[in-house]
Amino acid sequence: MKKYFAFLLVAAFATKASAQNGFQRTAKGTEYRMLTHNPGDRIKVNDVITFEVVQKTDKDSILFSTYRTGRPAQAQIQPIGDLMDIFPLLTLKDSVLIKVPTDTIFNGHEDKRPPFLPKGSNLLFLMKIEKVQSLTEAMAERDKEIAEGKALIAKYQADETTNTDKYIATNKLLLKTTPSGLKYKINKVSVKRKPLAGDTLLVNYVGRTLDGKVFDSSIAAEGMKAGLQRPADSYQPLQMVVGHGEVIPGWDEGLLLLNEGSKATFIIPSKLAYAEKGAGDDIKPFSTLLFDIELVKIKPGKHVPVKAAGTKPVKKVAKPPIKKAVAKKTS
Incomplete structure (x- = not known):
């Protein structure tokens, strides 16, 4: 229209x-x-x-x-x-x-x-x-706005890093960090196989902001405790194809590090999640997200080269876990 x-x-x-x-x-x-x-x-x-x-x-x-x-x-x-x-x-x-x-x-x-x-x-x-x-005046004004916008983004990014470091220190977390900036900890080790890009995964999760707000979960007890507005029968492991951009980049990268049956904590910086756009009311712009993850099952699929984790979110925002939690956000 x-x-x-x-x-x-x-x-x-x-x-x-x-x-x-x-x-x-x-x-x-x-x-x-x-x-x-x-x-x-x-x-x-x-x-x-x-x-x-x-x-x-x-x-x-x-x-x-x-x-x-x-x-x-x-x-x-x-x-x-x-x-x-x-x-x-x-x-x-x-x-x-x-x-x-x-x-x-x-x-x-x-x-x-x-x-x-x-x-x-x-x-x-x-x-x-x-x-x-x-x-000339219009171009000068535009250049000034661009410079101010870049400075503001840099400030938000610096504040995000400070808040994340403070959270990790306060909670005394021992984490590994990938080159992209994803931080993670394996909480339950498994010797079963790891997924490859193209495999279909069944995943249980709880998603939180760093202030403790649960914005989504596949687990009924956690979702009901947090007061999530979703049908009781919708709580079940998320099924998704890993490495195909169906979820935020932090998930695509992190899930490939896990073994079937393992549990982990992901701390995902906004550049691997929703960056400056945020998602709904709970996920503000430049929000680092925390996920407790269980890789329940791997269904072998068509394997493709692994997508490198970038600095921008994929165009298609994540299907659950996050999409259901932010039902007010439409695409």
Whole structure:
């Protein structure tokens, strides 16, 4: 749906409007009505503008609104399209209503015309200019935002490391650490075989944040104790194919270190879990996660080369254990 309205927006900006009463017409025929007009320098070619825009039908049904998305639009002014008739008329904080006949938008594209935009109807664009910058100013602002974002991420990562080290020291944990940063401890040793990438595993688990919050579990007693909102009959070992990105990278790496029947504790840094995005209400951005794991059974499968643990979570977020625990998060 978003792509469809994006098509309408681009098409409207490149088409000519027909005359209607109450609107002024530019030399190229674009119709507009100034709602507010302020003194000051007018917009020029290559300026970068930040603006709010509402797109609606002539029956006043809103199709798109930056006010609703909470993020204004931004564009660099280029000497193409009929809106270049409009922008040179505007200054900072000006607002304007632009009318575009849908017949010109869908000329040659009638198959894309929706029922709510019949022939003879119009699209209305209500625009308000919130910021006008030179290209140099806009690029400097962008570079500053990027630098500030990197600095903030570095701070969050440093805080995460500090909190993890403090947790390990407080609980006097003796852990091994892999090159990727996964920390683990084998709590129950087994001499049975280890899995290979492509094997199907049955896994019992309890997932916690470092503050002790249980966000998911395959074990009924643990889930009910933590008050997890899930059906009682859903508690059973998780079945998943290891090494295929079906779970977070920390799981894919850690499970390959275990033997069938063994139990372990994983401490998984956010870069091997949900990084800066987090997952739901319980797993905040840059959260290190703790899992108590039991590798219940290995079902041999098609073996593939092991995926190296990366610094970013896989695009498909983990199926249980975490997905069920954060039911509010949708993809």
